[in-house]
Amino acid sequence: MTQKIAVYPGSFDPVHFGHMDIAQRAAKIFDQLIVAVYENPKKPLCFSAAERVAMLETALADLKNVTVRAYTGLTVNLARSVGAQVLVRGLRVISDFEMEYQMALTNQQLWAEVDTICLMTRYEYAFLSASLLKEVFMAGGDISQMVPPVVQEMLLRKREQRRAAGGGEIPKLSL
Numbered sequence: 001m002t003q004k005i006a007v008y009p010g011s012f013d014p015v016h017f018g019h020m021d022i023a024q025r026a027a028k029i030f031d032q033l034i035v036a037v038y039e040n041p042k043k044p045l046c047f048s049a050a051e052r053v054a055m056l057e058t059a060l061a062d063l064k065n066v067t068v069r070a071y072t073g074l075t076v077n078l079a080r081s082v083g084a085q086v087l088v089r090g091l092r093v094i095s096d097f098e099m100e101y102q103m104a105l106t107n108q109q110l111w112a113e114v115d116t117i118c119l120m121t122r123y124e125y126a127f128l129s130a131s132l133l134k135e136v137f138m139a140g141g142d143i144s145q146m147v148p149p150v151v152q153e154m155l156l157r158k159r160e161q162r163r164a165a166g167g168g169e170i171p172k173l174s175l
C-alpha cells in the first residue's frame with residue numbers, strides 16, 4: 001500500500017504550541033509528515049533556518065512519523081520531490097483564510113496533483129502567532145503557555161547574543 005505523505009510548510013520563527021498542535025493532528029492523519037521550513041520567507045526573521053529546524057526537531061521529537069527539513073524554492077517542488085501530494089496548513093482567525101485560499105489555488109496551478117488541507121486551530125491557540133509571542137517575550141511577558149522550553153531557551157540565548165553584539169532588541173511591534 002502506498003504511504004500517505006504530507007508536507008507542512010511554514011516559517012516557524014519560532015515554532016509555538018499552535019504549530020505543534022497542527023503537526024500532532026496531521027501526524028495522525030498521514031503516514032509521514034514532513035515539516036518544511038522556508039529558508040527565506042518574505043518576513044523579517046529572528047532565527048536562522050538551522051535554528052528553526054533544531055527547535056522543531058526538539059519540539060516534535062515524540063512524533064515518530066514526523067521529520068523536519070529546511071527548503072528553498074517552490075513548496076510544490078519540494079512536495080513532488082518527496083512524494084507528497086498534500087500540503088497541510090493551519091487556520092486561525094478568518095483573516096488567514098484568504099491568504100491560504102490564494103496559496104492553495106496558486107499551488108494547484110503550479111502542480112495540478114497537489115491538494116491543500118487546512119486544519120482549524122484549537123480554541124486556545126486562535127490568537128497565537130510567532131510575531132506576537134516574540135513581542136510578548138521582548139516586553140518581559142510570560143510565554144510558557146505559548147512555546148515549549150527549547151524555544152524559551154533559544155529566545156533567551158538570542159537576546160543575550162544580540163545584546164553582546166551591541167545589536168538591537170528583537171523588533172517589537174505594538175504591545
Ligand code: ADP
Pocket residue numbers: 009010011012013017018019022041088089090091092096120121122125126127128129130
Ligand atoms: P507562514 O507559513 O505564513 O510564514 P507560520 O510559519 O507562522 O506562517 O505558520 C505556518 C502554518 O501554521 C500556517 O499555515 C499558519 O496558518 C499555521 N499557524 C500559525 N499559527 C497557528 C496557530 N496558532 N494555530 C494553528 N495554526 C497556526
